[in-house]
Structures are given as structure tokens and as C-alpha cells.
Amino acid sequence: MKTFLYFLGAALVLGGLAYYLKNYAGINPPIKNPVAKEVSSLPLDKLKLPAGFEVSLFATDVTGARSMCLSPDNTLFVGSKDQDKVYALRDEDGDFVAEKKYVIYSGGNMPNGVAFKDGHLYVAEVNRILRFKDIETHLDKPGTPEVIYDQYPTEKHHGWKFIAFGPDGKLYVPVGAPCNICKSDDPYAALTRLDVESKKMEVVQRGIRNTVGFTWHPTTGELWFTDNGRDMMGDDMPNCELNRASKDGLHFGYPYCHEGSLRDPEFGKNADCNQYQQPVAKMGAHTAPLGLRYIQSAVFPDSHKNAFFIARHGSWNRTEKSGYDVQMVKVDDHGKLISMEPFMTGWLSDNKQDVWGRPVDVQPYVDGSLLISDDFAKCIYRVTYAKK
Numbered sequence: 001m002k003t004f005l006y007f008l009g010a011a012l013v014l015g016g017l018a019y020y021l022k023n024y025a026g027i028n029p030p031i032k033n034p035v036a037k038e039v040s041s042l043p044l045d046k047l048k049l050p051a052g053f054e055v056s057l058f059a060t061d062v063t064g065a066r067s068m069c070l071s072p073d074n075t076l077f078v079g080s081k082d083q084d085k086v087y088a089l090r091d092e093d094g095d096f097v098a099e100k101k102y103v104i105y106s107g108g109n110m111p112n113g114v115a116f117k118d119g120h121l122y123v124a125e126v127n128r129i130l131r132f133k134d135i136e137t138h139l140d141k142p143g144t145p146e147v148i149y150d151q152y153p154t155e156k157h158h159g160w161k162f163i164a165f166g167p168d169g170k171l172y173v174p175v176g177a178p179c180n181i182c183k184s185d186d187p188y189a190a191l192t193r194l195d196v197e198s199k200k201m202e203v204v205q206r207g208i209r210n211t212v213g214f215t216w217h218p219t220t221g222e223l224w225f226t227d228n229g230r231d232m233m234g235d236d237m238p239n240c241e242l243n244r245a246s247k248d249g250l251h252f253g254y255p256y257c258h259e260g261s262l263r264d265p266e267f268g269k270n271a272d273c274n275q276y277q278q279p280v281a282k283m284g285a286h287t288a289p290l291g292l293r294y295i296q297s298a299v300f301p302d303s304h305k306n307a308f309f310i311a312r313h314g315s316w317n318r319t320e321k322s323g324y325d326v327q328m329v330k331v332d333d334h335g336k337l338i339s340m341e342p343f344m345t346g347w348l349s350d351n352k353q354d355v356w357g358r359p360v361d362v363q364p365y366v367d368g369s370l371l372i373s374d375d376f377a378k379c380i381y382r383v384t385y386a387k388k
Contacts, residue, residue, distance in 0.1 A: 042377055043356065047346040049383065052301065055344070058371055058382040059089050059098040065373040065380060067162050067212075067291065068363040069114045075136055076363070077104070077114045077121055078373060078380070081160045084108045086123055088139050089380065096367070096382060102139045104132065110156065112212075113163035115171060122196070124173060126159035127152040129194065148196050153178065153188065158210040162291070162361075167221050170195050176210035181230045181255050183267060189254050191225070205245055207252040207276060213291040213310070213361065222246050222335065224280075226289035226310060229258055235318050238262050239282035240289050242310065244335045252277045280329075281337050286315035287323030291361030291373075299368035300385050304328065309343060311359035311372060324348040326359055326372060344372070344383065 047055050059065075064080030065087075071077070076089040076098065086105040089098035105111055105123060113124030121135040128150035132142055153159070158176025166172050170193050177189040191205040191214070205223075214225035223245040229238040238258030255264055257273035259282050264271070283289045292310040307330045314323035326344040331337055347357040357377035365371050370383040 042379060044381075046356075047344060047381075049344055050304065052387055053383055053385050056096070056382050056384070057379055058091075058096065058365075059101065059380040061378055062087055062089070062101070062373075062380060063378050064375050065378060066160075066360045066375050067113050068361045068371065068373055068380075069116045069164075070363055070365065071116045071136060073136055074366050075139070076365075076371065076380070077116060079112045079114045079123065081110050081112045081375070084111060086111050086114060086121075088135070090139075096365075096369070098380070102142075104135065104139070104142045105130075105145065110160045112160035113173075115163045115165055117165050117169075117171075117196075122148070122163060122171060124161035124163040126156055126161070127154045129163070129171065129173065129196070131196070149194055149199055149201065151201065152192075160212065162212045162214065164214060166193070166223070167216055168193075172204075172214065172223075173201075174208065174211045174214075177254065180232060181264060181266065183255060204248045205250055205252065207250075207254045207256075208243075209254040213289070215293055215308075217294055217335075218296065220335070224292065224294070224308065226283070226292055227252065227254075227279075228288050229285065230255075230264070231286070231317060233258075233265070234285075235320070236285050239279075239285055240287050240312075241279035242281040242283055242289065242292075242308070242329060243277065244280050245277070246335070250277050251275075252279075280331060280335060281340050283310070283312065283327070283340075284322050286318045288313035288315065289323075289327075290359075291363075293362050293364060295364060295370065297364060297368040297370070297385075301387070304343070304385075306330070309362045309370065311362050313358050313360055314348065314355065320352040321348055321355065322352075324355055324358060326362065347374075347377075 064083035067079045078087040088102040090100040091098050109125040111123045115122040119134050121132040123130040129148040130145035131148050132145045155178040173192045175187045186203045190203045193204045194201045210228045211225045227241045229240045253276035256268040256271040260278040261273045289312045307328050310327045312323035324347040328343040329340045357374045361373045363371040372381040
């Protein structure tokens, strides 16, 4: 009997461990960045850019800097995931350095997402959307925000949200899968659309494991978004994705198919991957592509215009680290991939193990430069171009 109980206990422990690894490994690791090394100063000289581009610091000591949005009056709002704060940064003397930093919100529940519309700042927490009315008139005294909507799920696994207003004037809000890999009902593993006035929420795209960045093509108006692939299938699969949604109501494969054609070993055994939307670009296994923008900068050279710039946050559980860069992706008029190439690298060491920074989001600035947030180096970079 004792032997039976011993083996039964061992089986329960192993079963519980397997369940954890499949569904919860990777959720909020106890070390904020398990692969990085702290540095006393930021070694900008290690960052590599194409000829003619230069990098400087727009802001420092922005702890946990993640999603960004820029107001028409050039206030840069920055959300955070692990620090539970929202910042407002301003350059008021024209030297392209934000000498003023305001803490708009603190003590929030992963206020990762920020969006600006009609003078108001919108902030996305795990389960609700907040609004700070006429925020720029009282940055120093932001007050208590208005709760716009509080019916999103409360699970923190993939619960942090990037948000943005679409061409239709409505707020787009993702809801990640509440697990590494599992079946779940709406609104999980989906992109939702919220009318901030009527408070009506609807699901518009499905089969999306965890998108933390999306934008609309300025010419076609089509939605483009990144998606992070599942874990625990090895170092080299599946690829994370860049996707295009030409209309509402599409399905992008999760949890049945990954990277377009790779069946999930548990949920996709009988799946026809061709029935789901195929990614425009495969962005590498575990690279964690997050923020993206379509750049049409007047000061960038033609070789670096009319392209998506995508921040790859970097792997957390891959034997040889991958990502930790900004990629430039060009597509044709029909949304098909032309090229994908590194734009900014150098946060990851040559031995693919040591890291000193992790890019999160990209944001065009008023002068045509590009701002890049880094939640590990606690800063906002500014990339400019000066023809030699």
C-alpha cells in the first residue's frame, strides 16, 4: 500500500509539473529579465544602425518603459507592465531630450497600454480601460481616472494590453490566451473593439495568442499586428508572426496552427492549417515581436521609408537567445512580404547570452526621428538620420 501511495504521489507531482510547464511557464517570471545583466550606464556605442543613423537618449529612468503614444502637442505617454505606472514625458526646450517627467498614474494593474484621442489619455489595465480627461491641462495633478470599461478578463497571463484607436475612431484592445496553449472562448486569444462612448465591446479577430502591438497601414487602412508564438515546442519552433487583417472576422490559427502551417501537437492534430490566415512574415522562434509602426519619415532615406519597424523584445527561455532588436519589414501594395532585415541591433552580446536592453515599442516623433522604448534599460532611445 505504501508503495502504491508513493507512486501515486509522484505521478500527481509530475502531472502538476507538466501542466504548469504547458500552461503557465513564462507568466511573469520572478526575475523581471532572467537573461539580462544590469549595467551601471547605457553603452549606446554597442548599438548598431545602418550608415547615417545615430542614436541618443530621449529619456532615462523611465522604469519599465513599454507602450507609447504621442499627443498632437508632443507629450509622450509611456505605460509599464511590471512597475504599474504611466508616465508623461515632455521636451519643452527643443533639444530632443525630455527634461520633464510626470507620473500620471501609479499603483495600477499592469497599465501597459496607452492611447490618446480628443485631448484624453486612455490607459489599459488587465481588465479595464481608464480615461484621464483633458490630461495635458493638468499633468502635474492628473487626478482619479474615469473607468470606461471594466468587463475584460482578470487573468494576468497575457493580460497586459497594447491599445490604439483605429481609423473608425474606436479603441482596439487585445485579450491574450490565458495560458501557454489551450482552447478558450471569446474574448480570449482575440482582438476586440470598444466604442468608448456607448461602451459596446465586440470581438473582431480571433486565433491570436498574444498581440502586444498593432497599427493600420496609412494607405490601405488595413490592420497589421504582431503575435507571439507558443512555448515548450523547442528552441526553433514555432515562429512568432507578423499578420495582416484585410477585414473583420478572420481567424489566425491559434491554438490549432502556428506560423501558418505548423500543427499544434495537442490541439492541431486534425487541423487544416490552410483554412486560417497565413502570416505575412515569420519573425523567428521566441523573439517576441511587440510594438510596430509604419514609418514614412520625411528625414529617413528612401531605403528606410514606407516600411514597418518592429521591436523584438527577445526570448526568455531559448538556449541561444534570439530577438533583442528592431527589424524593418517591407511589403508590396498587396501586403506581401518583400524583405525583413535588422535595423537596430547590439542589445544582445555576440555569445547570444548576455543582454543589456530589451526594445518594446516604436513611435515616430515630431521631427521625423524614431523613439524606441526599453523596459529593461529603463529608457527611451531617439534614432535620427544625418546624411554624411
